[in-house]
Amino acid sequence: MEILVLNGSPKGNLSVTMQYVAFLAKKFPAHTFPIVNIAQQARQLENDPAAFAAVVDRVRSADAVLWAFPLYYYLVHGHYKRFIELIGERGAQDAFRGKYAASLSTSIRFFDHTAHNYINAVADDLAMRYFGRYSAKMNDLFIPAEQDRLLAFTENFIAAVAAGRPTARAHRPLVPVGRRYTPGPASPPAETGGRKVLIVSDDAGDDNLAAMVARLAAAFTGPVETVNLADLDIKGGCLGCCRCAYDNTCVYEDKDGFTAFYREKVKTADIVVYAGAIRDRYLSARWKTYFDRTFFLNHVPTLEGKQLSFLVSGPLAQLANLRQILESYAELQHAAFLGIVTDEGESAETDALLDSLAATAAVQAARPYFPPPSFLSVAGAKLFRDEIWSRLRFPFIADHRYYQAHGLYDFPQRDWAARLRSVFMYWLVHIPAVRKEVYGPKLPEHMIAPLRKLVDSL
Numbered sequence: 001m002e003i004l005v006l007n008g009s010p011k012g013n014l015s016v017t018m019q020y021v022a023f024l025a026k027k028f029p030a031h032t033f034p035i036v037n038i039a040q041q042a043r044q045l046e047n048d049p050a051a052f053a054a055v056v057d058r059v060r061s062a063d064a065v066l067w068a069f070p071l072y073y074y075l076v077h078g079h080y081k082r083f084i085e086l087i088g089e090r091g092a093q094d095a096f097r098g099k100y101a102a103s104l105s106t107s108i109r110f111f112d113h114t115a116h117n118y119i120n121a122v123a124d125d126l127a128m129r130y131f132g133r134y135s136a137k138m139n140d141l142f143i144p145a146e147q148d149r150l151l152a153f154t155e156n157f158i159a160a161v162a163a164g165r166p167t168a169r170a171h172r173p174l175v176p177v178g179r180r181y182t183p184g185p186a187s188p189p190a191e192t193g194g195r196k197v198l199i200v201s202d203d204a205g206d207d208n209l210a211a212m213v214a215r216l217a218a219a220f221t222g223p224v225e226t227v228n229l230a231d232l233d234i235k236g237g238c239l240g241c242c243r244c245a246y247d248n249t250c251v252y253e254d255k256d257g258f259t260a261f262y263r264e265k266v267k268t269a270d271i272v273v274y275a276g277a278i279r280d281r282y283l284s285a286r287w288k289t290y291f292d293r294t295f296f297l298n299h300v301p302t303l304e305g306k307q308l309s310f311l312v313s314g315p316l317a318q319l320a321n322l323r324q325i326l327e328s329y330a331e332l333q334h335a336a337f338l339g340i341v342t343d344e345g346e347s348a349e350t351d352a353l354l355d356s357l358a359a360t361a362a363v364q365a366a367r368p369y370f371p372p373p374s375f376l377s378v379a380g381a382k383l384f385r386d387e388i389w390s391r392l393r394f395p396f397i398a399d400h401r402y403y404q405a406h407g408l409y410d411f412p413q414r415d416w417a418a419r420l421r422s423v424f425m426y427w428l429v430h431i432p433a434v435r436k437e438v439y440g441p442k443l444p445e446h447m448i449a450p451l452r453k454l455v456d457s458l
């Protein structure tokens with residue numbers, strides 16, 4: 001059986017993920033795992049139709065496809081995303097239709113589920129028979145039990161393909177919005193109080209998004225800087241080289257305008273709005289490249305204290321995965337999240353939501369409000385904290401310094417009062433009479449007693 005590997009790593013063969021593929025190739029000598037370096041050759045695939053067609057032909061003749069990729073910012077690398085867009089733009093879907101597929105990633109398992117959900121949805125949209133996902137941690141291959149787990153997954157995959165077993169479809173086709181947004185008369189603008197408003201937009205060819213951006217820009221009193229992603233000087237996607245890990249110096253530092261833009265415009269703005277149109281199941285590949293390139297600041301919150309919101313043109317209500325990505329991005333950036341406005345409703349509703357966004361930004365300037373963190377950022381921050389404290393301290397030296405300086409190494413072990421109380425109670429409830437009392441009908445009362453005391457004292 002030929003299982004064609006679509007490699008999503010910008011590092012091509014020098015990829016961690018491809019070592020997992022090489023492992024499979026050794027363990028399953030009766031099958032072949034030819035690799036196409038999609039993310040690394042993105043420019044060629046974009047500019048040379050023959051090269052793109054050759055990849056499509058290889059998909060057509062393969063028995064199955066393995067979407068194998070590193071995690072990049074909740075998803076896949078921007079170049080891989082672009083390849084997925086090209087499949088639609090160039091009408092190559094038929095090569096994928098009915099083909100068995102599985103996804104394999106390596107990462108530190110930070111939002112690996114959203115990346116696999118995305119690939120699963122892409123496979124469903126291409127009418128592939130998506131078998132399942134395998135999310136490996138970068139170093140899992142050193143662990144015999146993890147090797148065995150990967151082998152079992154692959155054996156099952158091969159058996160399913162050989163038997164022509166049915167697969168469940170997790171995503172239904174998206175229903176496009178298909179509604180034209182026509183802004184109504186402007187409302188009185190919201191007072192920015194001299195704060196800097198920056199709107200970064202990728203509205204190429206999307207009239208609704210351009211109109212939403214214009215409406216929002218006019219909804220503030222002060223000057224608003226609007227930057228189109230197409231005009232940003234971005235020479236290429238993140239290379240995954242991690243040279244930034246020592247002191248946040250990007251390999252592109254003086255070769256293009258991205259890091260200067262991020263430092264001088266984004267980091268100095270008070271209100272940041274990111275605007276994009278849905279392309280397949282995410283925003284554009286250009287937006288993805290933007291997020292990938294912000295990695296030069298590694299795992300630290302880079303929009304701390306800013307008000308952040310998104311304008312989205314397209315069927316976001318059908319894309320819970322994308323909504324989760326945007327919301328957790330805002331949380332993990334420690335930004336005050338003002339929400340997402342889309343063009344899914346009537347024009348008047350969109351107008352009202354855009355005006356309200358500007359008004360909320362003005363209100364919260366006087367009384368800042370940062371929503372409490374949810375599981376998304378609590379879990380994400382703990383994962384980063386543990387990785388940077390241990391295995392990733394090298395090479396991510398800049399991160400380590402930041403985490404130390406900003407108290408992000410907030411290990412729970414330091415809560416000595418809680419630990420002592422737990423040890424004390426752990427042993428105390430071994431006494432039957434105490435246990436009867438503690439775990440008896442009065443337990444709910446005991447649980448709220450300290451809170452009640454606090455409220456009563458007010």
Ligand SMILES: Cc1cc2nc3c(=O)[nH]c(=O)nc-3n(C[C@H](O)[C@H](O)[C@H](O)COP(=O)(O)O)c2cc1C
Nearest residue numbers: 009015016017070071072073074107108109110295
């Ligand atoms: C720009 C960038 C973004 C990343 N984003 C994520 C992420 O969102 N979640 C995660 O778990 N790992 C993330 N990683 C880590 C990579 O997924 C991980 O190192 C992977 O094993 C690299 O595989 P490769 O060598 O095949 O490219 C990121 C790495 C880079 C360079």
